Amino acid sequence: RVGLDYIHLGQQATTLSGGEAQRVKLAKELSRRATGKTLYILDEPTTGLHFEDVRKLLEVLHALVDHGNTVCVIEHNLEVIKTADWIIDLGPEGGDKGGHLVATGTPEDVAEVKGSYTGQYLKPYLKNKRKVVKVPAKKAATKTKTKKTPVRKSA
Incomplete structure (x- = not known):
């Protein structure tokens, strides 16, 4: 699982x-x-x-x-982040330049925070939600008649 x-x-x-x-x-x-x-x-x-x-x-x-x-x-991983009930975004960078609270809220809230790198990447990701595409089931092959082209015989 x-x-x-x-x-x-x-x-x-x-x-x-x-x-x-x-x-x-x-x-x-x-x-x-x-x-x-x-x-x-x-x-x-x-x-x-x-x-x-x-x-x-x-x-x-x-x-x-x-x-x-x-x-x-x-x-x-944005696949995980976009499904969160609540995000706590720390940054703005890593290491010495990080550890500060940048944004909190739903994925949509964080996507609107200009100083949030997470929000910057999340915003277009949320706008372009992937659509589930159903692949049609394979239909049984149907036989089609094809015209036979006559073959010319040389003399």
Whole structure:
């Protein structure tokens, strides 16, 4: 459920990325009896994930929230950021030039804050929401008659 289908039983923990290790812990947590009173803090859990696995992880995180838990995610992935209920944007840069509160609010609120780098990247992303395109089912092949071109015989 958390996008770790490719990991093999017995694989050494030292071969896992930080995001993968967090998702292993999350999978273990999901196997426990839910109380609806748990605070989950994840640091960039989408690191190394394929888009489809990010989608699966988001489903799990939203299910945790739907069951009354609190999920706090530190993340740079816009797929995750755009689905947040509330964003706390720290910056404006990293290291010595960071750590200041730049913006807070919904993704739409943060997208309107001019001093927010997150907002600058989020704004066009929110405007150009991806549309789900349904691929039509393959129709049964129909036989069509083709005209045969007569072949000229040389004399």
